[in-house]
Amino acid sequence: MSSDAGDGSDRESTPTPTPDAGSEPLLQTHGLTKEFGGLVATDDVDLTVERGERVSIIGPNGAGKSTLINLITRRLDPTEGDIRFKGESIVGMEPHEVVQRGVSKSFQTASIFPDLTVRENAEIAALAAEQGDFGFNFFTHRNKLTDVHERTENTLDAVGLLNQAHTDAEDLPYGDKRRLEIGIALAAEPDLLLMDEPTAGMSPEETKATVDLIEEVKEELGLTFVLVEHDMEIVFSISDRIVVLNRGQVIAEGTPEEIRGNPDVQEAYLGGVEL
Numbered sequence: 001m002s003s004d005a006g007d008g009s010d011r012e013s014t015p016t017p018t019p020d021a022g023s024e025p026l027l028q029t030h031g032l033t034k035e036f037g038g039l040v041a042t043d044d045v046d047l048t049v050e051r052g053e054r055v056s057i058i059g060p061n062g063a064g065k066s067t068l069i070n071l072i073t074r075r076l077d078p079t080e081g082d083i084r085f086k087g088e089s090i091v092g093m094e095p096h097e098v099v100q101r102g103v104s105k106s107f108q109t110a111s112i113f114p115d116l117t118v119r120e121n122a123e124i125a126a127l128a129a130e131q132g133d134f135g136f137n138f139f140t141h142r143n144k145l146t147d148v149h150e151r152t153e154n155t156l157d158a159v160g161l162l163n164q165a166h167t168d169a170e171d172l173p174y175g176d177k178r179r180l181e182i183g184i185a186l187a188a189e190p191d192l193l194l195m196d197e198p199t200a201g202m203s204p205e206e207t208k209a210t211v212d213l214i215e216e217v218k219e220e221l222g223l224t225f226v227l228v229e230h231d232m233e234i235v236f237s238i239s240d241r242i243v244v245l246n247r248g249q250v251i252a253e254g255t256p257e258e259i260r261g262n263p264d265v266q267e268a269y270l271g272g273v274e275l
């Protein structure tokens, strides 16, 4: 286990990014551990995501998947270990600083402002990624607004909502709300998109539409993503690599072919699913 990073308050000791950060993995965790009282939710996790890779994290309930995502987005402080994004330690950063560096999380139910239009929602996401929170000076950042408008148009086009740009978000049908959620994440032009159970609570039709959308966006934007998902069919169809967590630890990782039929994985899903 790495002993640096600690409670996230030691930003001063964070090493500077290496000059050749482009050749580093996009995301790397080292000995990442999160304890809640006596419970170890993630235990010494070393996770690497290369640029352009699509990685799924699977594991039984309580395995630590959401905790891992919340550590990466800086919603939680690790107990031990480090998280490096583009070669730079992000432990100790505020969540919005991580967004500005290129990490976006989609399918957060609270991400939509219901009484704003589709376009306004996407614009706010693009602005927030550019400026941090909303405390920016409009006049000093005026030129950047052109970029934001252009980015918003491109994003709405990518998720198929350009025709509904003027619709209030609350009036969108459910499936389009999910499109807007992914649009909001994409408006920040993330280098890494994190998705935590994007199809939870969806009907089979909505699930299919969402998976199609992820496939589309994956091809169109060459997106790197980390997906937490229980639906194995989805996981096996859209992942380059699968990481299996059990009781906070990585117990297996590999291509869908390697993971399918892995006895340790079968065991972890006790009596479990046919992978």
Ligand SMILES: Nc1ncnc2c1ncn2[C@@H]1O[C@H](COP(=O)(O)OP(=O)(O)OP(=O)(O)O)[C@@H](O)[C@H]1O
Pocket: 036, 039, 040, 041, 059, 060, 061, 062, 063, 064, 065, 066, 067, 068
């Ligand atoms: N804020 C918290 N306080 C205390 N314990 C927590 C907290 N968040 C998660 N846990 C515990 O940490 C463990 C891992 O939870 P986590 O939600 O990361 O698992 P998961 O793999 O995402 O599970 P699921 O598939 O059911 O969503 C669980 O035992 C959970 O009860």
